[in-house]
Amino acid sequence: MKGGAFFENIRMSLRSIAANAVRSFLTALGVMIGTGAVIAMLALGAGAQKSVEASLQSLGSNLLLVYSGQPRGGSLVRRSTTNIVPTLSAEDLEAVRNLGPHLVELAAPESSSGGQAKFAAVNMPVTIVGTGIRYPEIRNVHPILGSFFTEQEADSRKTSVVIGHQVYQELFGGAGDPVGQKIRLNGLGYRVAGVMEPKGSSVTDSSVFIPISTFQRYVSGNPKYALINVRAASAGIMRQAQGAIEKEILRLHRLPNLDAADFYVANQLDLLDTLQGVAGTFTLLLGGIAAISLLVGGIGIMNIMLVSVTERTREIGVRMALGAKSGDIIAQFMTEAIILSVAGGLIGIALGFGASWAFSRFGGLASQVTPLSVALSFGFSVLIGLFFGGYPAYIASRMDPIQALRYE
Amino acid sequence: MIGVTNLSRHYRMGPTTVKALDSVTFGIQSGEFVSIVGPSGSGKTTLMNILGCLDSPTGGSYILAGEETASLTSDKRAEIRGRRIGFVFQNFNLLPRENSLENVELPMIYQGIPSRVRKERARDMLRKVGLEGRERHVPSELSGGQRQRVAIARALAGDPAIILADEPTGALDTRTGGEIMELFHSLNRDGTTLILVTHDPLIARRARRVIQIQDGKILADVPSGEWTP
Numbered sequence A: 001m002k003g004g005a006f007f008e009n010i011r012m013s014l015r016s017i018a019a020n021a022v023r024s025f026l027t028a029l030g031v032m033i034g035t036g037a038v039i040a041m042l043a044l045g046a047g048a049q050k051s052v053e054a055s056l057q058s059l060g061s062n063l064l065l066v067y068s069g070q071p072r073g074g075s076l077v078r079r080s081t082t083n084i085v086p087t088l089s090a091e092d093l094e095a096v097r098n099l100g101p102h103l104v105e106l107a108a109p110e111s112s113s114g115g116q117a118k119f120a121a122v123n124m125p126v127t128i129v130g131t132g133i134r135y136p137e138i139r140n141v142h143p144i145l146g147s148f149f150t151e152q153e154a155d156s157r158k159t160s161v162v163i164g165h166q167v168y169q170e171l172f173g174g175a176g177d178p179v180g181q182k183i184r185l186n187g188l189g190y191r192v193a194g195v196m197e198p199k200g201s202s203v204t205d206s207s208v209f210i211p212i213s214t215f216q217r218y219v220s221g222n223p224k225y226a227l228i229n230v231r232a233a234s235a236g237i238m239r240q241a242q243g244a245i246e247k248e249i250l251r252l253h254r255l256p257n258l259d260a261a262d263f264y265v266a267n268q269l270d271l272l273d274t275l276q277g278v279a280g281t282f283t284l285l286l287g288g289i290a291a292i293s294l295l296v297g298g299i300g301i302m303n304i305m306l307v308s309v310t311e312r313t314r315e316i317g318v319r320m321a322l323g324a325k326s327g328d329i330i331a332q333f334m335t336e337a338i339i340l341s342v343a344g345g346l347i348g349i350a351l352g353f354g355a356s357w358a359f360s361r362f363g364g365l366a367s368q369v370t371p372l373s374v375a376l377s378f379g380f381s382v383l384i385g386l387f388f389g390g391y392p393a394y395i396a397s398r399m400d401p402i403q404a405l406r407y408e
Numbered sequence B: 001m002i003g004v005t006n007l008s009r010h011y012r013m014g015p016t017t018v019k020a021l022d023s024v025t026f027g028i029q030s031g032e033f034v035s036i037v038g039p040s041g042s043g044k045t046t047l048m049n050i051l052g053c054l055d056s057p058t059g060g061s062y063i064l065a066g067e068e069t070a071s072l073t074s075d076k077r078a079e080i081r082g083r084r085i086g087f088v089f090q091n092f093n094l095l096p097r098e099n100s101l102e103n104v105e106l107p108m109i110y111q112g113i114p115s116r117v118r119k120e121r122a123r124d125m126l127r128k129v130g131l132e133g134r135e136r137h138v139p140s141e142l143s144g145g146q147r148q149r150v151a152i153a154r155a156l157a158g159d160p161a162i163i164l165a166d167e168p169t170g171a172l173d174t175r176t177g178g179e180i181m182e183l184f185h186s187l188n189r190d191g192t193t194l195i196l197v198t199h200d201p202l203i204a205r206r207a208r209r210v211i212q213i214q215d216g217k218i219l220a221d222v223p224s225g226e227w228t229p
């Protein structure tokens, strides 16, 4: 193809596209929808991945949870500790703390139980959580009013309580400062020390937090913990910290190995891996379906280009008679196919951005267009133009000029 | 300019062979104006197609401007068509969406002539065929005679050694056909080599030389003054 013919091809292709505007639009529509779908679906996938990470971070960073009992499938980070038979002792907690600051930054025990909270005439069911003073830092949930109970309160079995945000809503109407007020938990009076920030999780929001010593004395009567919350020193040593904790508690419990253990450690990393794996599969699935629609769009282009080649048989014959080589004819029809698919791709990218925006704006879904998906789907639409335009162009270039000139 | 020796074009149709051209021999000099005449089915278009390098002979030799063309690749034949041949068709064969200027530019595009030169030359050719001011008209806005003039301008645009016209007045009324013949004469006076195919003896006689063919063979090859159909 000669240099001048390049712009000629573009000009002629645009003219031919404009001459059949509706048909061209419908042809490109397949690629538009396909490209848009790929971008929107990958955006949903990326959004899902992001929100998984974000919600895990909101649970607290570098989190290790030492549970009583045998591991259960999934090992969800926030399993209710209400129905667990506690097997973890103060000795275990001490041993975990003593692993040293290079492994364990913070640790807090936790046990819980169902109960009733009452203020004035209002009653509500709550989860009563007994824990230590480090709980807010480890679990990344902080008081918005008042403060968490102090070390002295925790040690002296003081009847102080920090209430979850929903409890605050229901007992106090969500207004005013309840700090210093007395509420009743299972009939016993507690002084409200603080109100937790809303977490969006019903477990945390409908819990009330009391010192573990108070819990053991007045609620459970059991000296053991259902759970030990641990914040590892850094993300990099989480598996190492997990191993050290397991080894230490096995030793204290005089157990030979983890198969026989009456406790297990849930690692935030494992959960992240699992959830990201799920999000990844989800992305792949959606992207795959969208890619198929892009492929179908490409077949649409091929279909219309074949029709166009047949319709323009005479024109092809004329061009050949005037000196067009097979390469010139190929270039002309390929240019047209590529313009259609690229235009479709560009509009599709805009559609994808729009759809992604609509997902998060109206659908409440996390959605984020990634540059990779834009590059990927655009490149794909160009390739589709090349591939599906190639065959019709080849057909055109192989026409016998005499037959083509005779075509009615 | 053109040397044709024992040229044959046979079509195999199952068990039989159609000899559309059967061992034809003639020569044409630069600057000649030759008409090829014969009844329908006598092989005129077949001969045109071979002379125009749209088709290859099945036998014999065809030398165009010193070059043997009988067994060339399709790309090489396309190049020769672009550089040495100008076609004029009975049904004009203009591209309907392109205006006169763009239609005339076409053969120059495939020769790689730059756009500015192309446009200038296309304008010159349109002026030469008497279509000044019609550059922006698309074929549907032109009369049959004007369309054929555009086609002739297009045939001239690539600066060909030879112009091949297959029944160029066949789709025109007698008066317009006469005007087109006038145009051919004036082009020939300016030095263009012309081969005109027709079944009409009156048109054929207006060339300087007549080659009469029948059943793929040459019946007569004489100056038009001495020709009796």
Ligand SMILES: Nc1ncnc2c1ncn2[C@@H]1O[C@H](COP(=O)(O)OP(=O)(O)O)[C@@H](O)[C@H]1O
Residues within 6 Å of the ligand: B011, B013, B018, B019, B020, B038, B039, B040, B041, B042, B043, B044, B045, B046, B047
């Ligand atoms: N593609 C073809 N296949 C078979 N026979 C053909 C073909 N083209 C032309 N012919 C035959 O060759 C002969 C000459 O045809 P043509 O050159 O078109 O005649 P003319 O132009 O003088 O009317 C006719 O008998 C025609 O049927």
Ligand SMILES: [Mg+2]
Residues within 6 Å of the ligand: B044, B045, B046
């Ligand atoms: Mg004919």
